[in-house]
Amino acid sequence: MKVLVPVKRVIDYNVKVRVKPDQSGVDLANVKMSMNPFDEIATEEAVRMKEKGAATEVVVVSIGPQPAQETIRTALAMGADRGLLIQTDQTVEPLAVAKLLKAVVEQEQPGLVIMGKQAIDDDNNATGQMLAALLDWPQATFASKIELNGASAANVTREVDGGLQTLEVQLPAIVTADLRLNEPRYASLPNIMKAKKKPIDVKSPGDFGVDITPRLKVSKVTEPPKRQGGVKVESVADLVMRLKNEAGVL
């Protein structure tokens, strides 16, 4: 079974983001970029499937500018087999990403797509669901555990508001990875060296006949309001009074 893992190049999770002065977006100049952490978890899961013999090949796809090759290379260093970059400098919205991924899925015919539940830059949490809808495949989102039943079905444990829910999905399916699915490995030096020799195919959105023209317009980006400092209360009675009168929560 082939596993497809879409990965996105995003601002590193350690970086404190700054809004551009004209409020048109976030300042990306000279900012460290990394693989979306949820995509790292998805890659790890796919690589583990391959190591257990459940998957035969792990293919990584990214959509974005030329440096997204580095993100693909990171996944290859973790153990994925080959990469595909759909190169564009344009903003690609979730629906366009899903359409491109659909085209890739039709070409690659994977038995399973594992992807991050959302990207930490725009936090849309939409692409996995849209891709499942476009393909008319089963979907299991927010996975914290994936158990394959051969190549025909999978039991996926999902983290939902009330607790854990386990779904059985027929394969091929879309699974989106949540934080607790696994702990991604560090790339070892021999694997970084091997990754250099693994192939990365470069295509353009046009090659897949997908129109990626944005449909949404960003009107304004603002920083969250600065948090006010807390106050120390003198006594429990004071606390209760303030919760009642000032915070209005009692």
Added chain:
Amino acid sequence: MSFWLTEEQEAIREGVQRVCDGFTDEFWRETDATGTFPEPFVAQMAAGGWLGAAMPECYGGAGLGLTEASIVMQTVAQSGAGFSGASAIHLNIFGPMPIVKFGTDWQKQTYLPPIISGQDKMCFAVTEPNSGLDTSSLETRAERTNDGYRINGRKIWTTSAQRANKIILIARTTPKDQVRKPTEGLSLFYTDFDRGRIEAKPIPKMGRRAVECNTLFIDDLHVPKEALIGEEGQGFKYLLQGLNPERVLFAVEAIGLGRAAIAKAAQYAKERIVFGRPIGQNQGVQHPLAKSWAELEAANLLAFKAAALYDAGKECGAEANAAKYLGAEAGFHACEAAVLAHGGMGYAREYDVERYFREAMIARIAPVSREMILNFIAERVLGLPKSY
């Protein structure tokens, strides 16, 4: 040579950083306080394949150059591991080079893979109590026997000898009065660390307690013929080839340590409020740290230039020596500035910078003194008469 890292070098830096992230300041503080070798750290570096960065690919290494090895070692030191972390693996990086360059195929196949995997732990015994930097005057003797050599002598400052199961050592095989030049007649051996024949005594020292240094007493150590690396009598020449990479590694490690120190100091200066404002708002606190930054970055450029020259197979003696000198001085001054920026807290172990300060002295002294470096530059670069 490039002024910034390639994609692959960046991946290397990040890979090492990720391993280091698992080892906190508390961990290193504890190894220093108790003198415990950082085994879990070394095990993880070995598992990630980092020990073999500069070793040939066919023996399990990555076949990378001094530039990449420098990135690995600097990342380790800069993570806060300092010399406690760097010295724990330093020897693995270029130490086995004499075997790589001058060993037979059998020696390479037998000796290298277990070193690269971390299974064999080696130490490197060159310096002696009575010869110091005057290596050609060393007194350890290796006499031929029917099936190998018998070695007797003393060594000093042998790092990690308590933990090692292998040793590379240099000994005189032909007496000094029977060779044309005093640098001839010395031979390199790689052999088992036989504790029945070698007594290793740790030297109580100023810093880096986690990685011990020893005096060795070698008493009738028998080694087989296969222990001899390269030709008999050529050991000094083989040793010389490893000197420049060694200097570059010391430079980048000291620079990494200095960077860690000023990062700590800047953080503290931002948070510490005195007279109603952060102390880091005072130029008296800012300038020593800013100056250190400038000195560290300048030294770093020269160190990576030396590494690039070495990797291109070009002469790099002057650059490697100067980088070691500048890197060690800049590292030391950065650590000193960091302790002073912390005020009283800089003297407390809890803030780590006093540990860095103690460790920073290592690179000023080892593997060669500042004075000998200046002698080298005066003689070889400026063409002045030899002074010693």
